[in-house]
Amino acid sequence: MRTNSHSNLKILAFDVFGTVVDWHSGIAREVRALRPTVDGEMFALAWRDGYQPAMRRVMSGELGWTLIDDLHRLILEQILGQFGIADLSESEKHHLNKAWHRLDPWPDVVSGLTRLKSRFTICTLSNGNIGLLADMAKHGGLPWDCILSAEVFRAYKPDPATYLGVAKVFDVTPAEVMLVAAHQDDLAAARACGLQTAYVERSAEFGAAHPKDISPHKDNNWHAQDFLSLADQLGC
Structure with missing residues (x-):
């Protein structure tokens, strides 16, 4: 030191x-509240795993300046099918994306x-x-x-x-x-x-x-x- x-x-x-x-417990809890059959812990990890790659797309210039809220939504769209919940409604997706605003x-x-x-x-x-x-x-x-x-x-x-x-x-x-x-x-x-x-x-x-x-x-x-x-x- x-x-x-x-x-x-x-x-x-x-x-x-x-x-x-x-973030892990919060995201897991929120997705399970929408679809109890989803493995919330794995969903949270998968969503977070997309964080660094998404930011690199901005830093490389592939994407213009993008707020984390919008990057979270891009990642969310990519993983919904992986967990069998691609049929979430637009309002459910919006609510779930805002889960990052409600973390304890x-x-x-x-x-x-x-x-x-x-x-x-x-x-x-x-x-x-x-x-x-x-x-x-x-x-x-x-x-x-x-x-x-x-x-x-x-x-x-x-x-x-x-x-x-x-x-x-x-x-x-x-x-x-x-x-x-x-x-x-x-x-x-x-x-x-x-x-x-x-x-x-x-x-x-x-x-x-x-x-x-x-x-x-x-x-x-x-x-x-x-x-x-x-x-x-x-x-x-």
């Missing part, structure tokens, strides 16, 4: 999907964010679009000071424009910003831009049957079991 010092920290920017909210936070999140907010400015840094993140915050009672999104910067993480954009928005140096995430690749990209980094363990992000490796990485400034542990470490 790097030397831990939070004396110059001003902004905590949070990855959202998997770090703040439990992990149990430690609201109390942890509230403590962290007492000392730092807290914001999202997500590839999710602003409307999605705002709905999610309302649904889960997430106390953000500010919602920042790929939509603001018209670039998806790990584009440096996203990480450096946080520092620019708040008129601080990159070293005064820390990315908090449950994904080592996201944190590595943030470090390359000069941000501090904190890894948060979310071993069940992909469901209990697919536990993640949550081993500490030496290059992160902080490693925390959850947001409450991070608040303890940062003196909140």
Whole structure:
């Protein structure tokens, strides 16, 4: 681990999907509510598996700038037949696609964010679009000071424009910003831009049957079991 010092920290920017909210359980629950015979856990994984390839189509220029809501819908259309539910009505598809707006936070999140907010400015840094993140915050009672999104910067993480954009928005140096995430690749990209980094363990992000490796990485400034542990470490 790097030397831990939070004396110059001003902004905590949070990855959202998997770090703040439990997308796997939420999506599985929502699809089962529409069609109880569907394997909700596998459906959630399949939908999420399409996420990176869809973003690469935008980043490569194959698609123009596209909101995550719209990418989610494209992926949804691709996997419905795979799970035998291609006959969903348009209203059912629209409702299911908005399930990403209704994801629940992990149990430690609201109390942890509230403590962290007492000392730092807290914001999202997500590839999710602003409307999605705002709905999610309302649904889960997430106390953000500010919602920042790929939509603001018209670039998806790990584009440096996203990480450096946080520092620019708040008129601080990159070293005064820390990315908090449950994904080592996201944190590595943030470090390359000069941000501090904190890894948060979310071993069940992909469901209990697919536990993640949550081993500490030496290059992160902080490693925390959850947001409450991070608040303890940062003196909140």
